[in-house]
Amino acid sequence: MKMKAILNKLFLLSFVLLSYGLKAQERPNVILILADDMGLADFSSTNGGLNRTPVLDRLRAEGVWFEQAYSGSAVCAPARASLLTGKYPHRTGVVSLTMKTEPEVTSLKTNEVTMADIFKANGYQTALVGKWHLGILPPFHPMRRGFDHSVDFLGFNLKTYYDFKLDENGTFKQYTGHYLDDVLTDHALDYIETNKARPFFLHLAYSAPHRPLGGPEVLIDHYLKKGFDEKTAKVYAMLEAMDKGIGRVLHKLEDLGIDQNTLVIFASDNGQDPGVGPRFNLDMKGHKYLVYEGGIHIPLLFHWPGHLEAGTTLDIAHFTDILPTLAELCQLEVQPKVSRDMDGASLVNSLQGKANDDLPDARFWQWNRHEPYYSHNAAVRKEHWKLVRPVADSLMEYSSVIDAPSKLAPQLFNMDSDASESTDLSEQYPQKVTELMDLLEQWDKSVEKDRLKDVDFVDGQLKKKLQEKTTEPKK
Known part of the structure; x- marks a missing residue:
């Protein structure tokens, strides 16, 4: 009898573990891709074909596009703080830009719970590949903010797109002669390959088209021949190179057979940078730094084959909504106080084409x-x-x-x-x-x-x- 009871308990335990394993594998992977200073009008599909972004245009056509999407701020660091916490940036302590000279207003408070923290607490592997702009001092390092794996750079350390250092899990590595965003894509592909059999959250934060301007010469030449000035040609070349990198990520997911179980989100941190000169911007007023539409109205799309039907929503979305949305889509457990303190709300109804009365009024x-x-x-x-x-x-x-x-x-x-x-x-x-x-x-x-x-x-x-x-x- 005792042996039978033991066997029954072992069977029950095995069933529970197996069930948990299946559920864990069924949870979607999440890849959150962020461009840097890419405007709403920088998609080929929104500017009449001025530049080439076929992969992003495909994601827009196949995914859910938010026609009225807004960043959390008109500039980089506060926008990223808002994205990763679900809060207005001021609450997080990140309100300015220059990490070297004003760390007290550019470092994400150590008591803040990040998107990576929440995914990690729910059994996900977590990684940052790309730009980090939420604190330069060790207590604010991404590996202390919920990321198990981090290959990151600080913007002010970027000499050129072909001469830079990456902090690879705490060890710096110099790269010369390799294009930054291509290297970031390579690291992202390696991470996806390594974690293909378990749920992962990957924040892929590209640098394009942020200054210093520079891209593959063959692409720059293409846009110069089309008659664009040098700065605009470089910006469009950088965007096209990033687009190609995103295409490589999608092909990797397809090759591994996990594309149906991977949610891809794409956005930009703010609008176009006036420091690189004017370019087509859909007649939106303002630019990066300003709270007119040109500074805060950004591209936002969700792509999840087999789960989200293609379409466009007019619901007003905000960076503070991304974390609550992922918590619902991925069935993440979030501490009640952390959830209550978020300023945004879930976009799931919007993604499903339903009325969304839960979104903030203002x-x-x-x-x-x-x-x-x-x-x-x-x-x-x-x-x-x-x-x-x-x-x-x-x-x-x-x-x-x-x-x-x-x-x-x-x-x-x-x-x-x-x-x-x-x-x-x-x-x-x-x-x-x-x-x-x-x-x-x-x-x-x-x-x-x-x-x-x-x-x-x-x-x-x-x-x-x-x-x-x-x-x-x-x-």
Whole structure:
């Protein structure tokens, strides 16, 4: 009897383990691809064929395209903080850009739970391949932010796209004569091959088309011959090279037979960089650094063969929605407080073509260098109305630090009839201006209160408890 009981227990245990294993394998892999300074108009399918992005155009045609998708910020670091936490960037402590000179406002708070943390806690293998812009000091290293595996670079260490160093799990390696985004693709393919039999989360953060400009000469020559100026030719060449890399990733998934079980998401961190000169931008106002559409309205698509039907949704999506969406799609367990603290909501109903009444009523943005002044460069969108508090300093995006409140009047736009934000309706609709200003001021107070909590720096210096953790992460 005892032997029979033991055998029954062993059988039951084996069944449970087998069932768990099957469920684990059925959970989708997730590849989150991010471009750097790629505008909405940089897809060939949105610009009438000015450049070549056949892979991205295919993903758009076969996947779910968000026609009204927004970044979490008009610039890189805050946008990435928002993407990885599901929160407005101010709450995470990341509000500026320059990690070397202002780490206290560019480092993701150590108490923040990241997307990688959540995937890892749910049994996923996790990896970052590409750009890291959320802290330069050791406590903020990606391998301390939930990534088991990290092949990353810091933007300011990038001399050229053919001369750079990568931090490979804590050890730096010099690359010369190899194109950066091609090398990132190579590392991504190796990671997929290694983890093909178990669920993985891969954040593939390309550098293109961020400065310093540079791409394969054959592609640059192609666009020069089409009549584009040198900077635009380089940007389009960089985008095409990235597109080819994404194609290699998709082919790898297909070759391994895991494409049906891999969700691919593509987005850009913000709009086009004015520092590389103007190019076609769908008549959107503004650019990177500004909270007009040209700075925050970005491409966003989800591609999951056999699970998501192709289509376009007009629901307003925001970077804060990506993490809640993945938690639902991948059935991830998230601590209740972490879930409650997220500012976004799941896009699953939107992905399935259903009404999505759970999305936030209003979305918010604000950015200036160093500590935030909420009267400058701030915006709120509710339904088809968007209110903008314009920046008072036109040079803010490059070097200026704002040190006084703005006295400029807010602007009001109807996004349904005026997507180019060309007609200010604030005088015609003063009540709407008051309503949206009230919402924006309530948001300002909320995120600033959180920004000042649980800080890791005092007077610009890392707290002593974190200074004790300055050794490099374990390999």
